[in-house]
Amino acid sequence: MVYSDRTRQLFADELTSIRGKGLFKEKRFICSAQDAEIEVEYPEGAPRRRVLNFCANNYLGLSSHPEVVAAAHQGLEERGYGMSSVRFICGTQDIHRDLENRLTEFLGTEDTILFPSCLDANAGVFEAILGAEDVIIADRLIHASLVDGIRLCSAEYDTFKHMDMKHLEKKLEAHQDKRHRLIVTDGVFSMDGDLCPLGEMVALAEKYDAMVLVDECHASGFIGKTGRGTHEHFGVLGRIDLITTTLGKALGGASGGCVSGRRELVELCRQKARPYLFSNAIAPSIVSASIKVLDIVSGSTERRDRLEWNTRYFREQIVAAGLNIREGETPIAPVMLYNAKLANDMSRDMYAEGIYVVGFFFPVVPAGAARIRVQLSASHTKEMIDQCVAAFRKVGEKYGILGLDKQGIIDKYGM
Numbered sequence: 087m088v089y090s091d092r093t094r095q096l097f098a099d100e101l102t103s104i105r106g107k108g109l110f111k112e113k114r115f116i117c118s119a120q121d122a123e124i125e126v127e128y129p130e131g132a133p134r135r136r137v138l139n140f141c142a143n144n145y146l147g148l149s150s151h152p153e154v155v156a157a158a159h160q161g162l163e164e165r166g167y168g169m170s171s172v173r174f175i176c177g178t179q180d181i182h183r184d185l186e187n188r189l190t191e192f193l194g195t196e197d198t199i200l201f202p203s204c205l206d207a208n209a210g211v212f213e214a215i216l217g218a219e220d221v222i223i224a225d226r227l228i229h230a231s232l233v234d235g236i237r238l239c240s241a242e243y244d245t246f247k248h249m250d251m252k253h254l255e256k257k258l259e260a261h262q263d264k265r266h267r268l269i270v271t272d273g274v275f276s277m278d279g280d281l282c283p284l285g286e287m288v289a290l291a292e293k294y295d296a297m298v299l300v301d302e303c304h305a306s307g308f309i310g311k312t313g314r315g316t317h318e319h320f321g322v323l324g325r326i327d328l329i330t331t332t333l334g335k336a337l338g339g340a341s342g343g344c345v346s347g348r349r350e351l352v353e354l355c356r357q358k359a360r361p362y363l364f365s366n367a368i369a370p371s372i373v374s375a376s377i378k379v380l381d382i383v384s385g386s387t388e389r390r391d392r393l394e395w396n397t398r399y400f401r402e403q404i405v406a407a408g409l410n411i412r413e414g415e416t417p418i419a420p421v422m423l424y425n426a427k428l429a430n431d432m433s434r435d436m437y438a439e440g441i442y443v444v445g446f447f448f449p450v451v452p453a454g455a456a457r458i459r460v461q462l463s464a465s466h467t468k469e470m471i472d473q474c475v476a477a478f479r480k481v482g483e484k485y486g487i488l489g490l491d492k493q494g495i496i497d498k499y500g501m
C-alpha cells in the first residue's frame with residue numbers, strides 16, 4: 087500500500103499543527119464576477135453575502151469591464167475556444183502577434199513574447215539566455231517565481247540587500263569577470279508595495295556593463311504617468327533590457343504573461359524557453375480581451391488617475407485612524423500587524439464587517455511581518471473606502487491596537 091495509514095497520519099498531523107497555530111488558510115468562494123463588490127460564500131457552506139473586495143489585483147477595475155467582456159466574446163466567436171497547441175507548433179494566431187506588438191509598444195521595448203502566465207515567463211527567461219559563465223544578481227525580496235526561474239538556470243546566483251544600491255554596486259564590481267551580469271528586481275514589490283529605485287539601478291547597470299530584468303506584475307497598467315510601469319515612473323523607458331509582466335492583474339486579470347525587451351533576448355526565448363515550447367498557448371478570448379485592455383489603458387489615464395487618488399485617500403485615512411501602514415505611494419497598502427494570528431483573526435472580523443481582506447503571514451511574508459494587505463482599485467468609490475477604513479477602526483479598537491506603533495503591537499501580541 088503506497089498511501090498507508092502511517093503516511094496519511096503524518097500528513098494529517100502537519101495540517102493539524104497548522105490549524106493549531108491559527109494559521110490555516112481557509113477556502114473562500116466568490117459567487118459573482120470579480121469587482122469592487124462581490125458575493126462570497128465563506129466559511130464554506132455559509133450563506134452568500136455581498137462584501138467589498140479590498141484584496142484583488144484588479145487595480146484598474148477592468149476584470150469585469152463590459153468592453154473587455156465583449157472583446158472576449160468576439161475572440162471566442164471568431165477564433166474559437168482553445169488552441170490545442172503550444173505556440174511554435176500550431177498555437178499562434180495573428181491575434182497573438184497583434185497582442186505581442188501592442189505590448190511592445192505599450193512597454194516601450196523592442197519585442198515581446200507571450201507566455202501562459204508570468205510565472206511561466208519567469209520560469210523560462212533565465213535558462214533561455216544565460217549559462218554557467220554568467221551571474222544573476224537579484225534583490226533579496228524578489229517574487230517567488232523569479233527565484234524558481236533562477237534556480238532552473240546554470241548561471242551563478244548572487245543577491246543584494248533589498249533596494250540597497252550600494253550593496254548592488256559592490257556585487258557588480260565583484261562580478262566583472264563574468265560574461266554577462268543580469269540584475270533582477272521587482273518593479274513594485276508585491277508584499278510591501280515598495281517601488282524599486284530603478285533609475286539608480288539602470289545607471290549602475292550602464293556603469294558596470296550589466297543588463298536589467300524588472301518584473302512589472304504589480305506595475306504594468308498604472309505605475310508611471312501613463313501607466314506603462316516603473317520604468318516610466320523613473321524616466322528610464324527604453325533602457326530596460328527585460329521586462330516580465332502579467333495580463334492577470336491590472337491588465338484584465340484573466341491570465342497570461344510575457345517577456346518584453348531586447349530583440350535578441352526575446353528571440354532566444356522563442357527558440358529555447360521551455361514554457362513557450364512545452365505549454366499551451368493563451369486562449370483566443372483572452373488574447374482579444376487583452377488587446378481591448380491595451381486600447382483602454384493607452385487611450386486614457388482616467389483609471390490610473392482614479393487609482394492614484396484612491397490610494398492617497400486610503401493611506402491618509404488609515405493613518406488618521408491610528409493604524410500602522412507601510413508607507414509608500416503604490417496601491418498595495420499593507421496594514422501591519424506583525425503577529426500572524428492577529429492578522430488572521432482581524433481579517434475574519436473585517437469580513438463580518440463586510441470587508442473582504444486577507445491576513446498574510448509566514449511563509450508568504452517573513453515571520454514577524456504579518457499584515458493585512460489592502461489593495462486599492464480604480465473601481466472603489468470614496469464611500470467604499472470610507473466603509474473599509476471604518477471597519478478597520480472598529481476591528482482595530484476591538485483588538486486594542488489603535489494608536490500603537492510596531493513595538494506596541496508586538497508587546498501586546500508577540501511576533
Ligand SMILES: *Cc1c(COP(=O)(O)O)cnc(C)c1O
Nearest residue numbers: 203204205229276303332334343
Ligand atoms: C503575480 C506575480 C507573478 C505571477 O504572475 P502570473 O501571471 O499570475 O503567473 C509573477 N511575479 C510577480 C511579481 C507577481 O506579483
